[in-house]
Amino acid sequence: MKILNVDQIRALDQYTIQKEPIAPLNLMERAALAFVDWFVDHFPNTIPTKIFCGLGNNGGDGLAIARLLLEREYPIEVYVVRYAPRESDDFMHNHRRLKLVTEQISYVEYSRDIPAIRHNEVVIDAILGSGLSRPAEGIVKSTIETINRAPATVVSVDIASGLNADKPNDANDVIIEPDYTVTFQLPKLAFVLPKNGRYVGEWHVVDINLHKRYIDQANTPYFFTQPHEARLLLHKRDRFAHKGTFGHALLLVGSYGKIGAAVLSAKACLRSGVGLLTVQVPRCGYAVLQTAVPEAMCRPDGHQNVLTGVPDHGAGEAHSPSPADYSAIGIGPGIGKASETLAMLRDIIPLVTKPMVIDADALNLLSENQDLLEKLPPNSILTPHPKEFERLTQKWDNDYQKLDILREFAKKHRVIVVLKGAYSAVATPGGEVHFNSTGNPGLSTGGTGDVLTGVLTALLAQGYDPVEAAVLGVFAHGLAGDRVAEQRGPIGMTASDVIDALRWD
Numbered sequence: 001m002k003i004l005n006v007d008q009i010r011a012l013d014q015y016t017i018q019k020e021p022i023a024p025l026n027l028m029e030r031a032a033l034a035f036v037d038w039f040v041d042h043f044p045n046t047i048p049t050k051i052f053c054g055l056g057n058n059g060g061d062g063l064a065i066a067r068l069l070l071e072r073e074y075p076i077e078v079y080v081v082r083y084a085p086r087e088s089d090d091f092m093h094n095h096r097r098l099k100l101v102t103e104q105i106s107y108v109e110y111s112r113d114i115p116a117i118r119h120n121e122v123v124i125d126a127i128l129g130s131g132l133s134r135p136a137e138g139i140v141k142s143t144i145e146t147i148n149r150a151p152a153t154v155v156s157v158d159i160a161s162g163l164n165a166d167k168p169n170d171a172n173d174v175i176i177e178p179d180y181t182v183t184f185q186l187p188k189l190a191f192v193l194p195k196n197g198r199y200v201g202e203w204h205v206v207d208i209n210l211h212k213r214y215i216d217q218a219n220t221p222y223f224f225t226q227p228h229e230a231r232l233l234l235h236k237r238d239r240f241a242h243k244g245t246f247g248h249a250l251l252l253v254g255s256y257g258k259i260g261a262a263v264l265s266a267k268a269c270l271r272s273g274v275g276l277l278t279v280q281v282p283r284c285g286y287a288v289l290q291t292a293v294p295e296a297m298c299r300p301d302g303h304q305n306v307l308t309g310v311p312d313h314g315a316g317e318a319h320s321p322s323p324a325d326y327s328a329i330g331i332g333p334g335i336g337k338a339s340e341t342l343a344m345l346r347d348i349i350p351l352v353t354k355p356m357v358i359d360a361d362a363l364n365l366l367s368e369n370q371d372l373l374e375k376l377p378p379n380s381i382l383t384p385h386p387k388e389f390e391r392l393t394q395k396w397d398n399d400y401q402k403l404d405i406l407r408e409f410a411k412k413h414r415v416i417v418v419l420k421g422a423y424s425a426v427a428t429p430g431g432e433v434h435f436n437s438t439g440n441p442g443l444s445t446g447g448t449g450d451v452l453t454g455v456l457t458a459l460l461a462q463g464y465d466p467v468e469a470a471v472l473g474v475f476a477h478g479l480a481g482d483r484v485a486e487q488r489g490p491i492g493m494t495a496s497d498v499i500d501a502l503r504w505d
């Protein structure tokens, strides 16, 4: 699903009005109906509900919503926040229609007009929408502050009043802090950015049938991965497949005290459909790995505690294949930053031509040795969390600047970057960013990133296109976390639970 900017949404609106065609007022009615359908599914008509409406089309939506909820016998009080002398045409029309069905419309011009809001009430915020052109001030600001202080449940129409849809807000802007945002047709970029969490709440997109042709043709770098889109990326298995069909992956993982990371990434790799798996761990991890993951072959490193890349010939294989011979390599979980491990990276990276997965301390080593970035095989997948990404690049002032840095980095180095966290962002060498839709805060626990490395390495080994591997792998990993949260709640989830919950159907 595309994420469009405010100008594009406005153009989409106009395109729909002209090409469907549909009168603007009827489009507003459709939006109000879609909101109301969502609302009646979530709140009974016994809860006192106050609707605050501005004077633009967001306010017009609010007035139409008020009328439709009154028809459904909701106890509604309507407040029009009169911050300007001018109203939009569709606001005025809906104002006239609402006056025919209720006399309960109050006007908020001064602070004394703002009603008290009690804890058992619902507030619908339709003050300002995507037409926001400046920070909230005066009576708008006071109303927003009162709503934010109130113990009521707040639902924003389209977007929280005061929140910019596609550019940063100032730190001292006053913005509604809703429990829910019900937005029209497509998500807004603001919804997936960490700093906006409290200005979005739980958000839902409702379909208002805006013109598909415009959406299909619109140019945007930003996408939000929907379940059906992820499912389309899944490779079907041939009836006559054999283990050779699904690649042979090599994981270079673990160090003394962090062999768990090796075990987790190895198990996740196997649970993600790899044909064969070899894991290279320092000698101290050999017995652990062979016991914990009997399905994997183990290539003990010549070093007792850290990875050096030199296999321990004494322990087995006389002729170890070169790393370049594997279908895919994943490197990083638990490896530490020993100088011998850096030397291994320096040896291996120029040897390998197939895309690799690079995580954790391998990323930190790249940050400190940026010349290696130039040598990475094109379309390698880097999986930093924000701190690791900052080390690789620079500090950012806000989430939008972070996205610019992310896109630039992926383009410049011709790599795929999975910037992990809520709505993990998968940036491609082509300059696109795919925000993930699955996952929950239960995943914020040690080892879940190691699981992701195993997942992505398995997909590359099976021959997935690297961008598709990243989008699908991140989606499936988050979905596994969601399954665990559903079954046993989000708190106390372990990385092992996530591995067990991985599914590929």
Ligand SMILES: NC(=O)C1=CN([C@@H]2O[C@H](COP(=O)(O)OP(=O)(O)OC[C@H]3O[C@@H](n4cnc5c(N)ncnc54)[C@H](OP(=O)(O)O)[C@@H]3O)[C@@H](O)[C@H]2O)[C@@H](O)CC1
Binding pocket: 009, 010, 012, 013, 027, 028, 031, 054, 055, 056, 057, 058, 059, 061, 083, 088, 127, 128, 129, 130, 131, 132, 133, 134, 135, 136, 137, 140, 157, 158, 159, 184, 185, 208, 210
């Ligand atoms: N496209 C869709 O999907 C559909 C969208 N729909 C709905 O339309 C909404 C967008 O409507 P909109 O363009 O009228 O914008 P909205 O925010 O209501 O008001 C703008 C007015 O407020 C003013 N103003 C701005 N900032 C201000 C401030 N801080 N303090 C005070 N005033 C401020 C601004 O002034 P100006 O910039 O012109 O000076 C202008 O007069 C959208 O969110 C959705 O709810 C649906 O109905 C149909 C389908």
Ligand SMILES: Nc1ncnc2c1ncn2[C@@H]1O[C@H](COP(=O)(O)OP(=O)(O)O)[C@@H](O)[C@H]1O
Binding pocket: 360, 385, 420, 421, 422, 423, 424, 438, 439, 440, 441, 442, 443, 444, 445, 446, 447, 448, 449, 450, 451, 452, 477, 478
């Ligand atoms: N709030 C969240 N919502 C969704 N996913 C999350 C959230 N917090 C963490 N995650 C996911 O959990 C994983 C954590 O990875 P990482 O920080 O590398 O952990 P570790 O290094 O301990 O394995 C990432 O895939 C990240 O996207």
Ligand SMILES: [K+]
Binding pocket: 058, 125, 126, 127, 128, 129, 156, 157, 158, 159, 160, 161
């Ligand atoms: K709003």
